[in-house]
Amino acid sequence: MQHAVRLDNVDISFGATGKSVFRAVAGANLSVAKGEFVAIVGPTGSGKSTLLNAAAGLLKPSAGTVEIQGQPLDGLNGRAGYLFQADALMPWKTSRDNVAIALEISGTPRREALERAENWLEKVGLKGFGHRYPHMLSGGQRKRVAMAQVLIRDPEILLMDEPFGPLDAQTRLIMGDLLLDLWQQDRKAVMFVTHDLEEAIALADRVVIMSTGPDAKLIGDFTIPLARPRDVSEIKLSPEFQELHRDIWHLLKEQVLKAYGNQNREERA
Numbered sequence: 001m002q003h004a005v006r007l008d009n010v011d012i013s014f015g016a017t018g019k020s021v022f023r024a025v026a027g028a029n030l031s032v033a034k035g036e037f038v039a040i041v042g043p044t045g046s047g048k049s050t051l052l053n054a055a056a057g058l059l060k061p062s063a064g065t066v067e068i069q070g071q072p073l074d075g076l077n078g079r080a081g082y083l084f085q086a087d088a089l090m091p092w093k094t095s096r097d098n099v100a101i102a103l104e105i106s107g108t109p110r111r112e113a114l115e116r117a118e119n120w121l122e123k124v125g126l127k128g129f130g131h132r133y134p135h136m137l138s139g140g141q142r143k144r145v146a147m148a149q150v151l152i153r154d155p156e157i158l159l160m161d162e163p164f165g166p167l168d169a170q171t172r173l174i175m176g177d178l179l180l181d182l183w184q185q186d187r188k189a190v191m192f193v194t195h196d197l198e199e200a201i202a203l204a205d206r207v208v209i210m211s212t213g214p215d216a217k218l219i220g221d222f223t224i225p226l227a228r229p230r231d232v233s234e235i236k237l238s239p240e241f242q243e244l245h246r247d248i249w250h251l252l253k254e255q256v257l258k259a260y261g262n263q264n265r266e267e268r269a
């Protein structure tokens, strides 16, 4: 099987050479198949974003390899679209222009870019909002524009880092449903970082668990056999969901407690 993303024995270190090197991730292995939705969960500071940044080509591993669609990654990952916690909307541009610019920068004529931007705004539930500037939108609406901005380029891989982090609980559920709706139309490979285990189980085909750093690695890999299409808020009530949550939390809790222990020791030192 060809993988969309494959991290093989990856180490990622920060800092200067010599003794001050901080090895955040050590010996991490992770494969994401084409069309697969993988969520990465772990305690704060475990290295989830670091791993995602390696798949995006924003960070170069100090050891190991990153392959994208079977090819070693060299430089930025041009096949991926990246959605961060903070959106990248330009305050001086309307929603329509914010989405269209994603096409215009790669040479699409403005008229066509604007037309396709309108279509995408409709797909994310923002028909009629194209003329609004980011400050005239709610947090959830801004997130919809940011999603359209990424998806309009039709990337083969989606890298998402706590994309719904700043939203309130109800809006997170609605955005989860929207993401699954759009994902189901063409099933891109997804790496989705979250600290929210419920969100991970509700959305993903697989949930992988990172251990507490330094030298964090992937220590758990759970298949989520819940039927699709899923309703993100309803699915949490099902006994299958609760059983999966219990099993995964058992492993994750240990790492979370370890992370808090480390933090308290650092604060006392």
Ligand SMILES: Nc1ncnc2c1ncn2[C@@H]1O[C@H](COP(=O)(O)OP(=O)(O)OP(=O)(O)O)[C@@H](O)[C@H]1O
Binding pocket: 014, 015, 022, 024, 042, 043, 044, 045, 046, 047, 048, 049, 050, 051, 195, 213
């Ligand atoms: N540029 C950097 N320079 C030095 N250390 C860094 C850098 N980026 C991340 N780190 C460290 O690497 C470790 C992993 O960070 P990372 O942001 O990947 O964790 P995370 O699991 O995404 O955390 P959170 O859930 O809190 O966002 C942390 O200890 C962090 O302090």
